[in-house]
Amino acid sequence: MPKTAPLRPGTAHPAEPAVPAAPLGALLREWLPRQRWFAGKDRPVTEIGLLSMTELFPGCLHLLVRTGHGTVPAPGGTLPAGDCYQLLLGVREGPAPRLGPALIGRVEDGPLAGRTVYDALHDPRAAHLLLERLRRPGTAGPLRFECDPARPVPGGLPPRVLDAEQSNSSLVYGDAYILKVFRRIQPGVNPDLEVPGALARQGCDRVPAPVAWLRTTRPFEATLGVLQPFLPDARDGWSLALEALASGDDFTGRAHQLGVATAEVHLALAAAFPSGPAGENGPTAAAMTERLTAAAHCVPALRPHVPGLRAAFSALTTCDPGPPAQRVHGDLHLGQVLRAGRDWFVIDFEGEPSRPLDERRDAHSPVRDIAGMLRSFDYAARQSRPWRPEWARRCREAYCAGYAARAGWDPRKKHGLLRAHETDRAVYEVLYEARHRPDWLPVPMAAIERLAVRGD
Structure with missing residues (x-):
C-alpha cells in the first residue's frame, strides 16, 4: 500500500518552518505524477519524503522532496528507486480563481490546516519576489542566490510562465530574461550553468550567458535554477x-x-x-x-x-x-x-x-x-x-x-x-x-x- 512519509525538515533552521505536514505529502503524491516534468509516470509513487524546506518569503515555501518508487534490480539484490524534485509552493488562506491550473489542494490537518497550496511559479507576486532574490546575492537557509556583477538585472520585469517546457519549468521576465527552474535535482553543478558560463568566457556568442543562479548546500550541493538573457524574436x-x-x-x-x-x-x-x-x-x-x-x-x-x-x-x-x-x-x-x-x-x-x-x-x-x-x-x-x-x-x-x-x-x-x-x-x-x-x-x-x- 503506498504510504506518505511525514514531511519534516532533516535539521531545524531559522529559515525552515517546522511543518510536520503528512497531509501535504499526501497531496503531493497525487499532484506530482500529473506534472509534465515528473519523470516517474511509469512507476507508482510509493512514498514522499522531505529533504529540505525553506521559507523563501512569507507565503512561499521552497521544498526538495524525494519520491520513492519501490526498488530496481541491482547486482546482488535490489536498490531503492527514487528521485529528488524541487518545488516552490505558495500558501494562501483560500483558493484564487486565477491560480486554478496551479492548484495542488487544501491541507486538512497540521500547521497548514485550512490553507490552500499551489505551484508558486504561476503566481506573478511569487515570481516577482523570486527575481528580486536573484538580483541581489544572499542566502535563505541552505539556498544561495548568486549573480554575475558584470551583468546587472533590472527590477520590475513582468513574469510569465513558458508553456513549452517539458523536463523543467521556465519563467520569462519582460521578454528580457528567462529563468529555468530545474525540477529533477541531482547532486553537483548542473551543466546548464557550468557550460554556458565557460563558453561565455571563451567569447562564444552562440550560447546566452548566465546572469544569475540559485543553488543549495543541503541535503547536498546542487544547482536549482539559472537566469539567462531571453531571445524574444527567436x-x-x-x-x-x-x-x-x-x-x-x-x-x-x-x-x-x-x-x-x-x-x-x-x-x-x-x-x-x-x-x-x-x-x-x-x-x-x-x-x-x-x-x-x-x-x-x-x-x-x-x-x-x-x-x-x-x-x-x-x-x-x-x-x-x-x-x-x-x-x-x-x-x-x-x-x-x-x-x-x-x-x-x-x-x-x-x-x-x-x-x-x-x-x-x-x-x-x-x-x-x-x-x-x-x-x-x-x-x-x-x-x-x-x-x-x-x-x-x-x-x-x-x-x-x-x-x-x-x-x-x-x-x-x-x-x-x-x-x-x-x-x-x-x-x-x-x-x-x-x-x-x-x-x-x-x-x-x-x-x-x-x-x-x-x-x-
Whole structure:
C-alpha cells in the first residue's frame, strides 16, 4: 500500500518552518505524477519524503522532496528507486480563481490546516519576489542566490510562465530574461550553468550567458535554477522545420548554417574543458549495449531488433575512433536551437535529465550531438503527411557539410561511429516515447528497424 512519509525538515533552521505536514505529502503524491516534468509516470509513487524546506518569503515555501518508487534490480539484490524534485509552493488562506491550473489542494490537518497550496511559479507576486532574490546575492537557509556583477538585472520585469517546457519549468521576465527552474535535482553543478558560463568566457556568442543562479548546500550541493538573457524574436528549430515542411520551403541552407553553429560550439567546448582520450570506444560500446538491454526490458517492441542493434555497437570497437572525446551538449536536437535573424543559438545544456549528472558532465564524442540532430531531422520529416524521407536526407547532408566546413573533419566519413551513436539515440527515443508519448513510438521504431536490419 503506498504510504506518505511525514514531511519534516532533516535539521531545524531559522529559515525552515517546522511543518510536520503528512497531509501535504499526501497531496503531493497525487499532484506530482500529473506534472509534465515528473519523470516517474511509469512507476507508482510509493512514498514522499522531505529533504529540505525553506521559507523563501512569507507565503512561499521552497521544498526538495524525494519520491520513492519501490526498488530496481541491482547486482546482488535490489536498490531503492527514487528521485529528488524541487518545488516552490505558495500558501494562501483560500483558493484564487486565477491560480486554478496551479492548484495542488487544501491541507486538512497540521500547521497548514485550512490553507490552500499551489505551484508558486504561476503566481506573478511569487515570481516577482523570486527575481528580486536573484538580483541581489544572499542566502535563505541552505539556498544561495548568486549573480554575475558584470551583468546587472533590472527590477520590475513582468513574469510569465513558458508553456513549452517539458523536463523543467521556465519563467520569462519582460521578454528580457528567462529563468529555468530545474525540477529533477541531482547532486553537483548542473551543466546548464557550468557550460554556458565557460563558453561565455571563451567569447562564444552562440550560447546566452548566465546572469544569475540559485543553488543549495543541503541535503547536498546542487544547482536549482539559472537566469539567462531571453531571445524574444527567436524561433526554435523544430517549429521552423515543421513550417518549412508544411509550406514546401527548402531548409537545407538553414541546416547547413546550423551545422556550422554546432561546430563552433564544439570548438569552444573543446577549448573550455579538458579533452578526453582518443580511441577509447570500448567503454562507450559497453555503455550503449547496457542501455539497449535496459530499454528492451521495458519496451517489448524493441526486443526482436536487439541482435542487429548490438552489432552496431560491437562495430564501434573496430571502426575509426574519430575525434577525441570532449564536453558536448548531450541532448542536441531541433528543439534545443533557436534562430534569431540569420543566426543560430544553442540552448539547454542540461543534457538528458534521465541520465546521471556525472555522465552528462563527462567527455563524449562530438558525434553524439551530431547524431542527435540527424535524428531530429528524421523526426520532423515524419510529422509530414506523407512522410518526407528525401527532405530529411537533404537536411542531414547539408548539416554534416556545414559542420565539416567549420570543424575540419566530416562526420559522414565516420560511418561506424555515426551509426552507433544514431542507434544509441534511437534506443533512448524508444524508451522516452514508450513512457511519455506512446503515440509517437512508431517514429523511433522506424529508425530502429532501419539501423538494425540494413545498418544505414
